[in-house]
Amino acid sequence: MATLLQVRNLTTQFFTSSGTVRAVDNITFDVDEGETVAVVGESGCGKSVSALSILRLVPWPPGKIIGGSINFRGQNLLEMNDADIRRVRGREISMVFQEPMTSLNPVLSIGLQLTETMQHHLGLSPAQALKRAAELLEMVGISEPKRRLAQFPHHLSGGMRQRVMIALALSCEPKLIIADEPTTALDVTIQAQILELMKDLTKRLGVALVVITHNLGVVARYADRVNVMYAGKIIEMGSAQQIYHQPHHPYTLGLLASVPRMDQPRGTRLIPIDGQPPDLTRLDGGCAFRPRCRFAVERCAQEFPPLENVDSGHVSACWRVKEINELKNAS
Amino acid sequence: MTNATTPFVQVRNLKMHFPVTDGVMIQTTVAQVKAVDGVSFDIAKGETLGLVGESGCGKTTIGRCILQLEKVSEGEILFEGTDLTQLSQKQLVPMREKIQVIFQDPYSSLNPRMKIGSILDEPMRVHRIITDKVKRKERVRELLSICGLDPRFADRYPHEMSGGQRQRVGIARALALNPQFIICDEAVSALDVSIQAQVINLLEDLRDQFNLTYLFIAHDLSVVRHISNRVAVMYLGNLVELAEGNELFDNPTHPYTRALLDAVPIPDPQAEAERAHSVIKGEIPSPINPPSGCVFHPRCPLAVDQCKTDTPKFRETASGHWIACDQV
Numbered sequence: 001m002a003t004l005l006q007v008r009n010l011t012t013q014f015f016t017s018s019g020t021v022r023a024v025d026n027i028t029f030d031v032d033e034g035e036t037v038a039v040v041g042e043s044g045c046g047k048s049v050s051a052l053s054i055l056r057l058v059p060w061p062p063g064k065i066i067g068g069s070i071n072f073r074g075q076n077l078l079e080m081n082d083a084d085i086r087r088v089r090g091r092e093i094s095m096v097f098q099e100p101m102t103s104l105n106p107v108l109s110i111g112l113q114l115t116e117t118m119q120h121h122l123g124l125s126p127a128q129a130l131k132r133a134a135e136l137l138e139m140v141g142i143s144e145p146k147r148r149l150a151q152f153p154h155h156l157s158g159g160m161r162q163r164v165m166i167a168l169a170l171s172c173e174p175k176l177i178i179a180d181e182p183t184t185a186l187d188v189t190i191q192a193q194i195l196e197l198m199k200d201l202t203k204r205l206g207v208a209l210v211v212i213t214h215n216l217g218v219v220a221r222y223a224d225r226v227n228v229m230y231a232g233k234i235i236e237m238g239s240a241q242q243i244y245h246q247p248h249h250p251y252t253l254g255l256l257a258s259v260p261r262m263d264q265p266r267g268t269r270l271i272p273i274d275g276q277p278p279d280l281t282r283l284d285g286g287c288a289f290r291p292r293c294r295f296a297v298e299r300c301a302q303e304f305p306p307l308e309n310v311d312s313g314h315v316s317a318c319w320r321v322k323e324i325n326e327l328k329n330a331s
Numbered sequence: 332m333t334n335a336t337t338p339f340v341q342v343r344n345l346k347m348h349f350p351v352t353d354g355v356m357i358q359t360t361v362a363q364v365k366a367v368d369g370v371s372f373d374i375a376k377g378e379t380l381g382l383v384g385e386s387g388c389g390k391t392t393i394g395r396c397i398l399q400l401e402k403v404s405e406g407e408i409l410f411e412g413t414d415l416t417q418l419s420q421k422q423l424v425p426m427r428e429k430i431q432v433i434f435q436d437p438y439s440s441l442n443p444r445m446k447i448g449s450i451l452d453e454p455m456r457v458h459r460i461i462t463d464k465v466k467r468k469e470r471v472r473e474l475l476s477i478c479g480l481d482p483r484f485a486d487r488y489p490h491e492m493s494g495g496q497r498q499r500v501g502i503a504r505a506l507a508l509n510p511q512f513i514i515c516d517e518a519v520s521a522l523d524v525s526i527q528a529q530v531i532n533l534l535e536d537l538r539d540q541f542n543l544t545y546l547f548i549a550h551d552l553s554v555v556r557h558i559s560n561r562v563a564v565m566y567l568g569n570l571v572e573l574a575e576g577n578e579l580f581d582n583p584t585h586p587y588t589r590a591l592l593d594a595v596p597i598p599d600p601q602a603e604a605e606r607a608h609s610v611i612k613g614e615i616p617s618p619i620n621p622p623s624g625c626v627f628h629p630r631c632p633l634a635v636d637q638c639k640t641d642t643p644k645f646r647e648t649a650s651g652h653w654i655a656c657d658q659v
Contacts, residue, residue, distance in 0.1 A: 042523035043494075157614050187385035187550065192594035192610050214523065217553075217596030221603040240600040256598065258528035260557035263597050266576055269535075270557070272528030276493050 001032040004175060004208050005054070010068035012046075012053045015061065019281030023049040023063070025232035031176065036202065036209040038223035038240075040216065040255075044277060046232040047212045051178045054210075055089050073175070091121040094169040098181035100161035104153040110137075110164055111149030114171060121172045136167040140197060159190035166198060170205070177202065178210045183218065195222055216259055220244060225313075228252050231278050231288035237307070238314035248316035248324050250293045287319070295320050295327050337412045338373040339544055340397070340512060345370045345406035347392050351619060362619050366392040368568035369406075371645070376511075379538065379545040381559030381576070383552055383591070385615060389568045390548045394514045397546065398432055399423055410512070428458050431505040435517035437497030441489040447500055448485030451475070454507045474503040479533060495526035502533065512544045519554060531558060552595045556580050561651075564588045567626040568618055570645060574652040584648065585656050586631050587611075625656070633658045 012024040024046045031037050039047045052058045053065050056077065070077040072093065077085060089095075097103040105113060114136065115129035124132065130149065137145035140163040153161055162182065169177050182198065183191040199222055202209045213219060219226055219240065226243040228236040228251065236249040247253045254273035275292040286301040287293070293300070299319050307315040320327060347367040350360040367389040374380045384390045395401045397408055399415055408415045415426060434440040441450055451471045454460075461467045472482035478499040489497055498518065505513050515534065519527045535558065537543060549555050555562055556576060563573040564587065572585040583589045590611040597603055613630040616622055622629050628638040635658065645655045 042525060159614055187615070188552070188594040189385065189590060189611050190614065192596075192608070193612075195596075196608065196610050215596070216524070216598035217603075220598045220600045221596040223600075244598065244600050255524060258525050259598055260528075260531070260553040261597060261599070262553050262556060262580070262592070262595055263599070263602055266556060266580070270528040270531055272532060273525035274529075276495065276526075277523075 001034060003030050004033045004073065005031040005210075006069075006071040007050075007054070008069045008071070010050065010053055010070065011066040012049050012058055012063060013066050014063045016281075021280045022232050022283060023280065024053060025283075026068070027229075027232075027234045028068075029227055029234060029237060031208050031210060033175070034202075034206045034208055035224045036199075036211060036222055037225045037227065038219040039210065039212045039227045039229060040214065040219055041229035042214060042277060044280065045229045047229050048180050050229070051095070051180050051210065051212050054178060055093060055095065056085055057089075057095075087121070090117050090174070091172045092174050093176045093178065094172070094174045096162075096165050096169050096177060096179040096182045098184050100158060100165050100185070101153065103165060104161060106153050108152070109149065110151055110153065110156075114149070114164070114168055117168065118171050132171070133167075136171055137164070139170075139201070140164070140167045141193075142167075158186055159194065162186060162190075162194050163197070166194070166201070170201060170207070173205070174207060176208045176210065178212070180212045181214070182211065184213070184215070191218075198222075216255065228255070231283065232280060233288070233304075233317065234307070235289065235318070236316045238311070242311060242314040246311070246314070248310045248314070248321050249318050250295050250320075250324070250327075251289050252316075253324075253328060254292075287317075294331060295324075338409075339376040339378075339411060340374040340546075341407070341409040342373075342393070342397070343371050343407040343409070345393065345396060345408065346404045347389070347396055347401055348404045364618050365568050365621060366618060367396065368621075370565075370568075370570050371406075372563055372570065372573060374512075374544060374546060376544055377538075377542055378561065379547055379559045381555035381562040382546060382548045382565060383550060383555050383562065384565035385550060385591075387567075387615060387618060388565045389618070390550075390565050391516055393565075394432065394516045394546060394548050397514060398430060399426075424458070428460070428508045429510050430512045430514070431508060431510040432514045432516060433498075433501050433505050433518040435520055437494050437501055437521060438489075440501055441497055443489055445488075446485065447475070447487050447489070447492075450489075450500065451485070451504055451507055454504065458508055460508055470507070474506055475500075477506065477537070478503040479529070493526075495522055495529060498522060498530055499533065502530075502537070506537065506541070509541075510543070512546070514546045514548065516548045517550070518547075520549060520551060527554070534558065552591065564591065567615065567621055569626055569655060570653070571627065571656070572652075572654045573645075578649075578652055582652075584652070584654050584659050586633050586659070587627050590630075590632075 007029050010027050014021040014023055041047045114133035118124045118129040134145040142148055142163055183194050223240045226240050227234050230251050236252045257271040273292050278288050290296045290300040305317045305319045307317045308321050310316050345367055349364040351362040352358040353361045382390045396403050403416050448471050451474055452467050455467050471485050475482045480499050519530050547558055559576050561575050562579045564571050566587050572588045583592055593609050611630050624640045625638045625643050628634040643655045643657045647653050
């Protein structure tokens with residue numbers, strides 16, 4: 001598969017009164033055409049900011065992209081002028097946000113919101129756009145699409161609004177959809193419906209998907225590849241199989257051990273990661289996970305470990321990556 | 332100790348209907364939200380009963396009814412044989428010492444203008460558990476360390492702490508009155524997974540240490556499965572299934588429970604690839620005008636005509652396994 005998106009050394013910082021927050025710190029990853037890449041991590045690890053950075057939606061002030069490049073089909077998104085990037089947003093790369101209530105405009109009808117982008121980007125006439133909007137609603141499983149077009153977001157339930165968001169994201173046939181916690185606000189049965197829908201549509205239409213989530217179960221079900229983030233950095237990257245079956249970073253190991261699983265015997269005690277996530281304004285040069293890491297050695301305090309190859313397509317940023325399996329078995 | 336024949340907590344045919352009003356000057360009741368519509372269950376001493384369901388199913392309302400934060404529409408709530416719904420505010424005071432609650436949101440459930448020390452001190456002062464100021468201060472420090480926090484946190488304000496630390500303060504506050512029964516309302520839902528595991532382990536340790544009984548209300552099935560002895564599944568104001576944990580998760584019988592379990596993803600790509608995914612159709616109907624007969628029938632794969640008219644009885648199919656469905 002050809003590479004669709006290349007993110008190289010992306011660094012985004014927030015300049016606040018309490019100091020500079022290194023929200024995204026020198027991250028590099030690729031997204032191939034048609035594949036699903038998951039970005040996992042806990043609150044504040046920089047996963048949402050990295051997604052916003054791709055479309056240059058980081059609000060300034062206080063946030064700013066400091067460095068790096070984002071190549072999308074041969075163009076560097078970070079060097080485009082405002083008019084050009086607007087042609088990419090919604091047309092070639094679209095976004096699905098977490099909270100469908102706040103990301104849809106409450107005073108505009110569903111029809112207007114769906115047709116606006118298509119008229120703008122695809123040059124459709126209002127009548128053509130409206131016809132296509134009804135088709136899109138039908139495609140995302142909304143009943144009586146014609147009637148829905150005249151309705152407003154508050155008429156719809158959370159699951160339906162998220163379906164509208166997906167219809168909106170698909171409307172201009174983008175090459176890439178970035179979904180930031182698309183199902184976090186939804187109930188499990190509705191979450192399953194939405195995820196199946198996204199999986200099915202992206203596969204059918206050949207759209208690549210970057211899913212940002214904290215839910216490890218969702219990742220396991222839908223992702224081809226996984227980027228694990230901690231304190232603004234990607235600390236492990238690999239295929240879903242590699243990340244779940246041969247995790248090579250102490251943080252990934254810790255994350256997997258701390259979730260209760262439906263397929264394991266009940267009553268097995270959870271193994272949490274000790275301590276708290278670090279303050280992103282006070283990072284030193286060492287590994288940010290060090291204070292919580294069971295395997296930390298002196299070197300971890302001095303230098304940040306580079307991403308090292310573990311297997312084909314599988315990298316991990318840990319000084320003790322070579323011994324990780326023995327360490328895991330010993331503890 | 333309780334007599335072996337009277338269960339610790341008994342909820343009998345609990346109904347909580349909220350009025351929907353219309354009009355500005357003269358308000359008239361135009362409809363009722365049937366948040367809880369005839370729910371019965373027992374909780375034994377030392378047991379953790381999990382209560383799961385999706386948003387709006389009434390699980391939080393049940394917790395609030397037990398705490399007497401709502402005036403119930405109908406039914407009984409017996410705590411060690413005493414019906415809480417019949418007590419006056421004054422008679423409830425000693426009961427409130429025994430029944431405590433941990434809320435979901437550690438950001439809004441702690442007063443931002445009070446120091447952690449005062450937050451923990453207040454219930455002991457109000458209930459005159461410890462009248463001596465110095466001893467109370469000592470107890471605050473002890474509570475903090477029981478909950479895995481540095482006793483020096485007593486001098487801090489809530490905004491100086493992380494979400495996980497605040498939730499520990501919420502737990503310490505619930506423990507301050509030496510309760511017997513704690514209602515955990517989505518107590519770990521707002522926390523990140525690595526912190527969530529810390530708090531779950533703490534709740535388990537405290538349960539063993541102080542012989543606590545929990546009603547663990549949550550929407551996350553894997554967490555409920557982990558912590559509960561028995562589990563009750565709720566849908567639109569009704570219990571649909573109730574069984575011992577292993578029984579419920581290994582042998583789910585109600586079509587809604589099955590759909591719910593199917594919808595929970597497992598953090599293992601191999602297991603996910605091998606698993607069947609049956610997605611249930613439709614959305615949760617409004618509790619203002621719930622479907623007739625069995626409330627689940629519009630979404631149910633097993634529904635027949637009878638389900639549209641007859642309300643299924645909550646019946647015991649095997650020892651301790653209760654279910655509200657006539658088709659299985």
